[in-house]
Amino acid sequence: MKPEVTVSKDLISIDTKTALTGEDVLHLTNATAIDDRTGQDLTGKLLVNMASVKLGQAGMYDATIS
Secondary structure, three states, X not given: OOEEXXXXXXXXXXXXXXXXXXXXXXXXXOOEEEEOOOOOEOHHXXXXXXXXXXXXXXXXXXXXXX
């Protein structure tokens, strides 16, 4: 199985007082994942790593979708 992950946005802007969850990031980026061999939808298995995000502090941060 080799999943293909796609997003429609690679940059999102939010208010610094807004707390985002991984689900929020997936929704805002329209992330999807499909098994390229079987066509099976794997979107429900996506995870978001926001370890570098500092909530309440303005700046640009990475969030990794896998």
